[in-house]
Amino acid sequence: MPSPPPTLVRPRPEFLEDFETRAAGLRAALTELLASVDADPSAPQDVSRRFGINRTMAWKVCRTVTSQDTCEVVQHLLGDSGVRILVAAFEAEGAPPAVAAAVHAAVDAFDHMVAEHAGSRAGLELMLTSMLPERVDPARLESSHELAFQGNSAVHGVQTRTRFGAQVVAPNAEQPDRVDVAMVTGHAGFRRLRPVTGWQLSNSRVWGDGVRPHHEPLDANLAPGDVPLLRQFCSGDLPAITERAEGATRYHELGPGPVGNTAAFDVVFGWLDRSLAPIYGDAADDVAEHGLVQDTPAETLHFDLLLHHALPVETVPRFCLVNLAQGRPQPPHSQATSAQLPWNTKVQSLGRPPSLAAPGFAGYGDVIAHACERMGHGLDGFRAYRVTLRYPPVPSLVTLYYPLAQRS
Incomplete structure (x- = not known):
């Protein structure tokens, strides 16, 4: 048949x-x-x-x-x-x-x-x-992000009004083919919704060319190994904060304290890594990446990147948002497309010298000027770029990146 x-x-x-x-x-x-x-x-x-x-x-x-x-x-x-x-x-x-x-x-x-x-x-x-x-519709999109913020706040028991971070990049004085990088990070309006302890207020992990740097606190009165607080810029009833090292990562964790608005505080961390990474790339597709880990429910996040005018960076840095819910992918994060989250935001130029006012955190510009001074530079020697996210996802890695110049 x-x-x-x-x-x-x-x-x-x-x-x-x-x-x-x-x-x-x-x-x-x-x-x-x-x-x-x-x-x-x-x-x-x-x-x-x-x-x-x-x-x-x-x-x-x-x-x-x-x-x-x-x-x-x-x-x-x-x-x-x-x-x-x-x-x-x-x-x-x-x-x-x-x-x-x-x-x-x-x-x-x-x-x-x-x-x-x-x-x-x-x-x-x-x-x-x-x-x-x-x-x-942007209003609908923000509403969905706000719901996630509220849910994560209730689940984790903490939230912050403003999550901020900045990286300041300049040539190293003794090794001009390498860069010094200062990191400023923290929270404005951090509060607990229940008696949470051990929450990571910040952490540092070094990517780059494999060099494990010697973190140098931006507060010159602190010794290496101290929690790198910038106490002169902190406010409110600051609780005890401890540091814990795990491999290449250092965590700055929250100690016991009261809950609610009356116990809210602003906390600022800052450290400097000298001769951290090379200025020039070895391959045509080499990139420099600068990131801020976002793991606390936040109403607003802003991340600034300040580049010294002597650096051979010809393009505006690009932005990507990396999902950390499945673990941290290997760098370069900008090429880990499967781990990137869609987020509609633009990189804003803040000019040279940069205008660094930050909504929700009075005195932010003074913090960055202090970091520049600690590196041996004036703020007017830098041009700056910023990304701002409303109700950013947790956990994620906010990244700004640009191609490395080739040595001529």
Whole structure:
């Protein structure tokens, strides 16, 4: 007997392709519905009055029709009862039955796509927020990040108003083909929500060319091995802070103390690593990376990179955000694309000399000027760059990087 013909199975479409197709189809059906009765989508108030529907419904359907991005369809989509009310109102004013049926069919196709890929419209919004943050309404995106901040704060029992960090990079005086790097890091408005101890307020880990540096506190009155606090810039009732070393990493950990706003404090750490890394790269794709570990729930994070004018850096540093939830990937982090998190932010130039005011932390500029002075330089010799993140994810590594120049 001859073999039966093979059964042709239609492959399931990829999520984004299916979403774009169904969302565009729904927008087209609604556009045709309005056009069939000469309704003007640029005048939602007129649509509301003419068809006897409430202004919110009219505004949503008009925004869906006029939107240039299919992601907006999700933000303004009516529920099932709303679609029925809308279509019935338009049919009463003369919309052809075939056009009305096309709207219902487009909504059904869209909802089928949602059920298959996301389970619910809320799940669809979550997927789009994760996959396409640059196309999601910024207010909605920030709201999802704020919810994560609140949840992480409740789980971990700590939070901070501002997580800050800066790295200051300049040529080494004795070895001009290598750089000194000063690190300033800390929290403004750190508070406990329950009696947490042992929380890591900062940590340092050296990447680069394999040299384990000798950390030198930025406070000249401290000895190597002391907790590198800059006490003159700390405020509030600062608790005991201890240092713990584990391999190449040094952790600065929180001691016992009270909870709530009355016990909130600002804490600043600073250290200097001399002759830390080479100025020039060995290969054409060598990069210099500067990072700030973000492992405390924070309302705002800003990370600054100050580069001395004598360094052969010709480009604006680039930004990437590395996920640390699965462990820290091997450097260079900028090339670990599978570990990078999507985050829509820009690198801001702060000029030369840099303007270093930081919202939420008065006196931040004085801290950085102190670091520059400790390195033997004036602040006016540096140009600076900043990234700012609202409700940054934890745990993550905020990274600024640039290509290393080749030795001529």
